[in-house]
Amino acid sequence: MEYGSHSRLMASGSLSEDLAGRIAVDDWARDNCIDYTNPAFAVGSTDRDHESHTIRAKLLWQPQEIPGFQGKLTFLHGMTNRPNWEAVTEPYEDLESATASNPSWRLRTNTTILDLSHDFGNGWTLFNQLQYSDIRIKRSTEPVNSGTVVLDQDVTSNETRATFGTPEDRISGVTGLFVSHTDSDELLDYRGTTPYDDRKDSLGLFAEATWRLADRRSLTGGLRYQRDDITRRGVSSFTPNLLDDDESFDAWLPKLALAHDLDRSSRIGVMVSKGYNPGGVTLNLTSGEYVPFDAETSWNSEISAASGCSTTGWN
Structure with a gap:
């Protein structure tokens, strides 16, 4: 029960x-x-x-x-x-x-x-x-x-x-700055003790603008610069090697989107954007060696359709 x-x-x-x-x-x-x-x-x-x-x-x-x-x-x-x-x-x-x-x-x-x-x-x-x-x-x-x-x-x-600007204006947009700091203390108790001390500092500069080509059609372009500084230190029960890794990664991330409003609550669109994930280091459990890996990037393509409903039903 x-x-x-x-x-x-x-x-x-x-x-x-x-x-x-x-x-x-x-x-x-x-x-x-x-x-x-x-x-x-x-x-x-x-x-x-x-x-x-x-x-x-x-x-x-x-x-x-x-x-x-x-x-x-x-x-x-x-x-x-x-x-x-x-x-x-x-x-x-x-x-x-x-x-x-x-x-x-x-x-x-x-x-x-x-x-x-x-x-x-x-x-x-x-x-x-x-x-x-x-x-x-x-x-x-x-x-x-x-x-x-x-x-x-x-x-x-x-x-x-x-x-x-507003969504009704001919041109509207946003620009900004993002910063972050992360401290991580990790401990694994398995076949001995594995402690790691991680630090990550991130910076993002971004801007995006939307141009209304017509009453129902808009074009949006954006660009972001991302930088990540990553430090990882520690020891592991799976290797006699010490880890002291300090690396930096950065990327330019563009975005382009085209949208068409079918009515006041329905929209279709297409978008192309670039994604990014910073690199780092991992432990090869077979060799006992620390292995660095590169940053990951990907190009993403999307086709979308969205619709809302009112108190009287779907529009």
């Missing part, structure tokens, strides 16, 4: 003439539906039940003395727990398993976001988003040295965008 629960709580309202707030809590949990019948089944620190806990809190500031300005502060806490699997052995209808262990995953995140925007009233709007995330992921196993993993990660990013 399986037991579970799900509860939600939300409150919102004005705190002053310029300030409003909202908080929402969502909790969900249920028991594992599998009976583990192996007498040698090892539990240890593993947790085979399902859990999900989320807290969201927001503050919105719109000062009357600064027309067009808006500030929003968001905090998000999330925690989930899951078993590695819910698998059964024969006979399947008994929902029983003869396995000797079942790892579990626990993920905890705390994210704070500060959004600022200012509409200047002349077609230009300036946006800025500052974000910080504290992340912890743990894979628990029993025995502990059969694959326990701990990942602690701090991510800080900032994106500044300036937009001009």
Whole structure:
């Protein structure tokens, strides 16, 4: 038999003439539906039940003395727990398993976001988003040295965008700058201890403009310059070699799209864009040597069709 629960709580309202707030809590949990019948089944620190806990809190500031300005502060806490699997052995209808262990995953995140925007009233709007995330992921196993993993990660990013025009204007677009810094500490406990210390600094410069060729047809072109500086240091129980890798990767990423509006809520289009993923280094478990790999790039082609519906039905 399986037991579970799900509860939600939300409150919102004005705190002053310029300030409003909202908080929402969502909790969900249920028991594992599998009976583990192996007498040698090892539990240890593993947790085979399902859990999900989320807290969201927001503050919105719109000062009357600064027309067009808006500030929003968001905090998000999330925690989930899951078993590695819910698998059964024969006979399947008994929902029983003869396995000797079942790892579990626990993920905890705390994210704070500060959004600022200012509409200047002349077609230009300036946006800025500052974000910080504290992340912890743990894979628990029993025995502990059969694959326990701990990942602690701090991510800080900032994106500044300036937009001009509206979708109805002849020309509209956006330009901006994105920067981020990621610190990762990783630990694997399997046939010994494998710790790694990773750093990644990213920079993105981008611009995009849309030209309305006609009332229902538009052409969009964009370009992004992306640079990633990656450092990875550590030791592994699978090799006597030390890792001290420091590399940089960059790419120019163009985009071109053509769209045609069939009516107010339906659109067809085609798009061509270039994608990119930075390179790095990996461990060859056969030779015990660290092997670098290059950045990946791909050209993507898309044909799309989108439609919406109104209160009276599909348009």
